[in-house]
Amino acid sequence: MKCPYCINDDTKVVDSRQVEAQIRRRRECEKCGKRFTTFERVELAEIYILKKNGSRQPFNSEKLRTSIRKACEKRPISLTQIEEMVDQIEAKLRNEDSIEIKSSKVGNLVMQKLRKLDPVAYIRFASVYKDFGDLGCFEETIDKLKRSGPNGRKQHISD
Amino acid sequence: MKCPYCINDDTKVVDSRQVEAQIRRRRECEKCGKRFTTFERVELAEIYILKKNGSRQPFNSEKLRTSIRKACEKRPISLTQIEEMVDQIEAKLRNEDSIEIKSSKVGNLVMQKLRKLDPVAYIRFASVYKDFGDLGCFEETIDKLKRSGPNGRKQHISD
DNA sequence: CTTAGAAACACAAGATATTGTGTTTTATCG
DNA sequence: CGATAAAACACAATATCTTGTGTTTCTAAG
Numbered sequence: 001m002k003c004p005y006c007i008n009d010d011t012k013v014v015d016s017r018q019v020e021a022q023i024r025r026r027r028e029c030e031k032c033g034k035r036f037t038t039f040e041r042v043e044l045a046e047i048y049i050l051k052k053n054g055s056r057q058p059f060n061s062e063k064l065r066t067s068i069r070k071a072c073e074k075r076p077i078s079l080t081q082i083e084e085m086v087d088q089i090e091a092k093l094r095n096e097d098s099i100e101i102k103s104s105k106v107g108n109l110v111m112q113k114l115r116k117l118d119p120v121a122y123i124r125f126a127s128v129y130k131d132f133g134d135l136g137c138f139e140e141t142i143d144k145l146k147r148s149g150p151n152g153r154k155q156h157i158s159d
Numbered sequence: 160m161k162c163p164y165c166i167n168d169d170t171k172v173v174d175s176r177q178v179e180a181q182i183r184r185r186r187e188c189e190k191c192g193k194r195f196t197t198f199e200r201v202e203l204a205e206i207y208i209l210k211k212n213g214s215r216q217p218f219n220s221e222k223l224r225t226s227i228r229k230a231c232e233k234r235p236i237s238l239t240q241i242e243e244m245v246d247q248i249e250a251k252l253r254n255e256d257s258i259e260i261k262s263s264k265v266g267n268l269v270m271q272k273l274r275k276l277d278p279v280a281y282i283r284f285a286s287v288y289k290d291f292g293d294l295g296c297f298e299e300t301i302d303k304l305k306r307s308g309p310n311g312r313k314q315h316i317s318d
Numbered sequence: 319c320t321t322a323g324a325a326a327c328a329c330a331a332g333a334t335a336t337t338g339t340g341t342t343t344t345a346t347c348g
Numbered sequence: 349c350g351a352t353a354a355a356a357c358a359c360a361a362t363a364t365c366t367t368g369t370g371t372t373t374c375t376a377a378g
Contacts, residue, residue, distance in 0.1 A: 172364075
């Protein structure tokens with residue numbers, strides 16, 4: 001790795017840590033002695049999201065994270081759990097055959113995850129994602145949650 | 160490094176090459192066997208360029224490269240040589256005490272480099288950078304080049 | 319449809335990085 | 349300005365990566 005201060009080619013690693021999905025290395029130039037930080041990151045073909053209105057935009061995990069975070073505000077869900085969801089969802093998308101994915105697929109994956117984790121967050125997300133028009137939609141969803149399988153039964157609907 | 164396909168933490172390096180200022184690694188997940196590419200890059204505090212009009216913008220080596228390339232069009236200067244110039248100039252900037260640098264400093268560094276390399280490119284760059292108003296400016300510059308030290312004398316002014 | 323260049327694949331010997339643990343020094347938040 | 353978290357620093361034992369060389373595929377350009 002080239003030293004950015006003197007363009008010398010030989011630098012050695014002084015420290016190396018895994019930080020989230022990256023490896024941060026602290027390097028030292030063998031020639032000028034200066035130190036600097038590098039990051040190793042995955043570089044994959046971009047995934048594209050196909051929106052309902054026909055538009056196509058590059059998938060951005062940050063947007064996904066933000067929308068999940070919003071749904072989970074004040075709920076007993078840690079940032080770590082949100083990270084896990086984001087990672088798992090992105091991994092699912094990566095395993096698709098096509099690099100073009102319908103936004104509804106992403107939405108459904110989020111719902112799937114939230115449903116198992118927290119009913120309130122689930123309803124919040126659904127209300128935005130499914131574009132609830134009236135209170136009836138909430139009631140319907142709550143009913144479904146109550147009647148639903150193992151995951152649903154374990155939960156309490158309250159706030 | 161996390162596998163982007165299955166989120167497993169253990170992946171091993173299968174190949175690793177230096178490409179320009181980066182290290183490209185090919186990794187393989189020990190769990191799912193999938194392969195993917197990563198890049199290690201330097202991450203330093205941004206340098207800011209102070210323009211004459213008082214504006215301040217992040218230094219962008221790509222812009223520098225472009226303007227040098229333009230000055231060197233059709234001249235006997237290889238892309239490698241241009242890369243070297245860019246690298247050397249950026250390194251000089253990195254070694255400044257402040258991370259805020261006057262655009263004139265960058266301009267002068269470019270001139271310094273081009274002067275030693277090719278008089279035509281030098282004059283082209285100067286004419287834009289120094290904002291030559293008339294032919295007299297060109298003549299003056301040519302005169303200076305002719306009369307100047309060792310580097311000047313070695314060159315021929317022609318096109 | 320040929321080709322040049324990049325990216326990927328392979329392998330082995332030698333060199334270098336990783337990781338745990340712990341301390342210290344910045345930054346950032348309130 | 350005090351508290352925390354993140355980044356930087358250190359060190360040693362172990363595990364992994366790097367680099368040369370060469371081939372193969374893939375893609376973009378002609």
